[in-house]
Amino acid sequence: MTVSFVRTGERRYAVRATLGDGRALEMSPAPGFDPWMPHDLQHFIVEKHLGIDGAVFGRLAAGGTAGTFHLVPHATSSRETARLRRRHEARDQRLMPERSEDYARSERATYVCWQDWLQQADDPALRARGAEMAPSARSLLAGMSAEERAVYTPVRRDAIRQEFARLSRRWSALAVGESLSEPWSEPAHFLPRAHRGLVP
Secondary structure, X not given: OEEEEEEEEOOEEEEEEEOOOOOEEEEOOOXXXXXXXXXXXXXXXXXHHHOOOOOHHHHHHOOOOOOOOEEOOXXXXXXXXXXXXXXXXXXXXXXXXXXXXXXHHHHHHHHHHHHHHHHOOOOHHHHHHHHHXXXXXXXXXXXXXXXXXXXXXXXXXXXXXXXXXXHHHHHHOOOOOOEEEEEOOOOOOOOOOOOOOOOO
16 A cells, blocks of 8 residues: 655645555545644554554555545446445444554554654754643653553664654655655554454
């Protein structure tokens, strides 16, 4: 799967996921625009690096909609498009029932990692944002189970900071109408899990 983040306006963006068979799903507009890095790009990085495959992007890769994406219609009849959309939505309801907590885990991880990157940024304004977020980030970490908290190793956090920096540079350089695309690969899992519940 390839994921594209499209700058659709001065303070608007969309996310498009193109699956291996050519089908595309899109969320437009997407929430949480940020000139340095929009919210869903933060999620993409964190879910990929921490192996959170039951949240947004893992579910898209497995053929779901993550509850917020919609099938992009091809040059076909509206009836066929509606049928495919219903099939995707039904599949999403059946995907990974044992991984439903991954949505909340992804939100916690995204906040913690974004704050970490901001507080260590070169730009004083970004560091100030990070400092304001620090108490909430510490609270989130303190509330995690020991198993969940253990994934935030120095090596992983450094890798995520580097990826935030790389993609922030690319994102902030985009003009309206331009996009950046990144591949989604199967994450390296860090938590024990039962059968993934994927629908072929």
